[in-house]
Every structure is written in structure tokens, then in C-alpha cells.
Amino acid sequence: MSLLALQSDFRSWLTGASGDAGRRLAGACDAGLRVYQNNYRAQLVGCLEQTFPCLRAFVGPDAFLRAAVSHIDRRPPSAWTLDAYGERFGETLVALYPDNPDVHELAWIEWAMNTAFVAHDSLPLDAATLGAVEWDSARLLFAPSLRLAPLTTNAVDIWSALNEGREAPEARMLEQAGAMLVWRPALLVRIRVLDRATHEALSHARQHGRFDMLCALLVERLGEQAGVAEAGALLADWIGSEVVVGLAPGEDDHAS
């Protein structure tokens, strides 16, 4: 058997327990094959359990195991690192629990926190540089660890309780949808709930990357004076909390 044929058969055995592939690989010695398949599946289940501990506590170990097994069957791992295996678990949860946004959002929180934990480092913005900024064209540089998603349930409260070892509150829809922001100032990952207006402002600022565009949005919403003041307050908060970690000259400045 060629090396390519052997490795193809091994994949078929691990991902689908193909009897034909197993016979070609092992002949009568199937105890070894079972060890490899058990290792493969146990490692993936263990990875998901480690990545989503609060979700597991929330839905219960049996339901979590069923979801993990379903995910392993749907999405064999492909990344160079096992740590990436949870990336699309949320999609499996949406398929299995289409009417449970609390479950989807809880999974998003845990995945976002995992990836923010190992995202590129960033340093806080030096306040001394702010005086020289051309605000009309300045581009906002956001923390590489920043993750932002809509929030429709009390999933953040559920996560906070479970993460601290407390009993989780009953899941409920929020009266007004907002967003959840995950990022990592220095080495510790943080999470914050945003109201709808702040979510829109932050999304807009990330999309356009310019402070004057943020001002324009808020002026349109709140009027000239209040809009500019709100943009300034938001930016001060984002800089202070290391959501914004840099300001770069705009394209006009480069052209000059």
C-alpha cells in the first residue's frame, strides 16, 4: 500500500469509521485502530470542553457531548493547531439549537475570549501624542484582540455567573438588543456589554476607521454640539480602556 493510500484510508477510518479502510489498514489487528479512533475523538471532545467550559455547564454535560459529537462528524479538524477547533462550533450549535440565542451567544463569548487571549499584543496609546493629532483625518487603530458581536440575551450575565462558579441566572431576551465587546488590554481579557447606540458608534468607527466619520454619525444623530461631545467622550473611553490603541495620520496627511 502506498503512503498516500495509507494516509487516505486512515483519514476515512478516523472521520467515518470506514470498515473497508480499516480492513485495508489493519487486517485482523483492529485493537490498534480502535485506540487511534478513540484518541482522535476523545481529544476533540476534550478540546471543545476546555474551550467552552461555561457553555458545557449551562447546557449540561450530556447535551454538550451530543453537540461535540455532532460537530466532530460535521467538521473534521483542519487547522495546524488543535486550539482552533472551536472556531466553527457556533455553527453547529445554531444548527442543533436554532431557537436558543442564549446558547449561541454564550459560545461566542467563550470563543472570543479564547482568541483574544492569544491575539497580537498592543500597547496603550501614549496620551502625550494626542495634542499633535489632526483629528479631521486621524485614523483609529483598534486593539488586535477586539471582538464585537450583537447581544440579544443575558448571555454575558450567564457567562459571568458560571465563570465565577455561581449559579447561572435563567436565560432571557434583553428588552433592547445591544452588543458584547471582548478585548485584551495588556494580558487580561475583558468583556463589556454595549447599548445599541454605542454598538452602532463603535461598529461605524471600526468600519470607517476615522474619527471625523464617527463625529459625522453622532452629529447626525445628536446635533452638532452634543454629537461632537459624545464622539470625544467615546474616544476618550476607548483610549482609556485600550480598545483604541493607536492613531495614524489619514490619507490626506500621507499625500502632503
Next chain:
Amino acid sequence: MPALPSPPRFSGFGLGLRREHYQDFLGTRVPVDFVEVISENFMIDGGQPRHILRQVRERHPVILHGVSMSIGSHDGLRPDYLRRLKALADEIEPLYVSDHLSWSRIGDFSSHDLLPLPYTLEALDTVCDNIDMAQEALGRSMLFENPSSYLGFEGDMSEWEFLAQMARRTGCGLLLDVNNVYVSAGNHGFDPHAFLDGIPAEHVRQIHLAGHSQGKELLIDTHDQPVTDGVWALYAYAVARLGPVATMIERDADIPPLAELLAELDMARGLALKEAA
């Protein structure tokens, strides 16, 4: 390309650095000559793990031990993997960079397990080509470890003959896992002493010691137990033949307090000293 220098010789005693012992290593002077880390845990963009590794590196030589290079893959190595590993190695300046004689990836499928290779001439060519590519990308010679296996295939040579030819053709060093020799010998019915007699001593740079478990039908390389008496005896045989070689205790599950692992390491020191006398 000019031949890369052989991996340096180093004869100290070390431990695998695990999360449970981070504070011990950062807060106290742990009596080890080196630590070994799982490369993939630190092949990340940033954050606390890399920060901790930098601090540990200030105190101890570090070995980068990988589990996902998949040196036996028919379709070659992943450039993105090699780029990340090189960036880590360039920063940490490790004592050794190592991985396993196994494969885990075919096409876009990564099993994340150390799957066995057939010891055939075709597989030897593939492995050697991949080692050449990895060593060239990293700019350094690597070590490759004999894995535990639960399945054997028809081949052209024994595992130790394969390792010997691989090392001679590529210039790589060998990481001899004595527990894996014990486990594979038990599972496949070969003499572990023949394995140790057959590997080229001049290429061995490091030894792993670990525990295993008895499964229903096979020995399983679980790394969740102390080193067994049978493995200690085999280690004594190995160091008598190989001389001083960097040796470490590898524990990956049911991690005990650091003092227990240091006591096992003392046992390795004592055995090595006795065999050297």
C-alpha cells in the same frame, strides 16, 4: 545548501513545563537544567503564554517540542506552520527544536494525533524530504522522536533502522523516548533492547521518560503516571550505551505537584550517574 550543524550536545536533566507549574517556575528557582514546552502552545500571536515563556527563558534553556509538524505527511509540510515555528524559535533561541516521527495531516484534514508510518523506503524518502524542508526553513537541525504506536504495517525495515537511516540522510538528531520504545515493544512484540542497540548513538541528543497505562489489549502512552520500573530498567540500559544525554520527565495529564516530578528526575540523575561510573 550547506549542511546545517548537528544539534549541540547537552547532558542536563529537565522537565516538561506545564501550566500547573508556571508559578513554581516563575516564583522559585526550580532545580532543572532545562525545560521543554509544547511548541504549538506558544506559536501564537501574543498574550500571556508567550509572556510567561519569555520569563522562563530568562531562567532556563528551553526546548521546543512540537506535535503537529506531521513530518510523515505525503503532501509535505505547511508553510504557515513552519513560519510560526521559525518566529518562535528565532525569539526563544531554544536548545533544540523537536517533533515526532509520525504524521497527522493529509490534505485539509489534521487529526492532531501522532499517527504511525509504515517503515518503507517510500515513507523514508517522504520523511527525509520533509525534514530537509523543515530544517532549511528553520535554519537549524531538528530532533525527531520515536512515537508510541498501536498499529504496525508491512515495511522494508524496522523502526530503529528507519530512524538510523533518517538521521544519517538528513543530519537530524534523535529524541529517544524510552517509554515509547517500551510501549511499542509491548504492543508489537519486538525486543526493546534490539531497538536501543540499533539506533545510532551519535545522533541521540535527548531522552524522554514518561508513564503509560495498560489498556484492554494494548499498552497506551498516556503520560499520566509515574515512570514504571520496566521503563527505568530500559533507561539504565540506554544511558549505559549512549552516555550522558539530556533527559527529561514528560507528564501531560494528572499533573502532580512539582516536587513529585523533581523526585522522578532525581531518580533519572541517580541512574545516569550509576551507569556512568
